Amino acid sequence: MSPKLGPIGNWGLEIEKNAIKVNNALDYQTNIPGVYAIGDVNTYPGKLKLILCGFHEATLMCQSAYKRIFPDKKYVMKYTTVGGVEGFDGTKKEAPKAVVKAIQ
Numbered sequence: 411m412s413p414k415l416g417p418i419g420n421w422g423l424e425i426e427k428n429a430i431k432v433n434n435a436l437d438y439q440t441n442i443p444g445v446y447a448i449g450d451v452n453t454y455p456g457k458l459k460l461i462l463c464g465f466h467e468a469t470l471m472c473q474s475a476y477k478r479i480f481p482d483k484k485y486v487m488k489y490t491t492v493g494g495v496e497g498f499d500g501t502k503k504e505a506p507k508a509v510v511k512a513i514q
């Protein structure tokens with residue numbers, strides 16, 4: 411089994427061993443500003459092809475992309491354990507206030 415990059419292999423991205431080189435010290439951007447690569451498709455020193463690593467890369471990439479898309483907006487990080495999340499049924503799911511207070 412060998413991965414194929416397909417058309418993105420011709421975008422002018424820096425490729426190493428069939429994977430896209432990224433800036434792992436910052437935000438997983440490629441050599442083309444504003445183009446990110448996360449997950450198994452990227453490579454950097456110490457890269458591990460694991461789901462956990464892909465999630466970590468996605469978190470940092472999203473924060474960078476947010477700032478790029480909304481340069482004038484202040485980014486505020488929120489914990490879902492504290493602020494809750496919107497459920498698929500439209501209702502907000504959140505931990506009871508007493509539980510949140512206990513873990514803070």
Ligand SMILES: Cc1cc2nc3c(=O)[nH]c(=O)nc-3n(C[C@H](O)[C@H](O)[C@H](O)COP(=O)(O)OP(=O)(O)OC[C@H]3O[C@@H](n4cnc5c(N)ncnc54)[C@H](O)[C@@H]3O)c2cc1C
Binds near residue numbers: 416461464
């Ligand atoms: C057998 C096996 C066991 C594993 N076990 C674990 C484990 O226990 N724990 C762990 O953390 N990780 C595990 N991994 C690694 C984990 O599966 C990967 O790190 C993770 O799936 C990578 O996610 P990804 O979204 O980057 O890539 P992928 O999950 O590979 O998703 C890429 C998607 O892009 C699609 N695609 C490819 N080319 C194109 C194209 N040209 N156009 C459109 N779509 C395209 C593919 O079909 C695929 O659906 C395992 C991997 C394997 C192979």
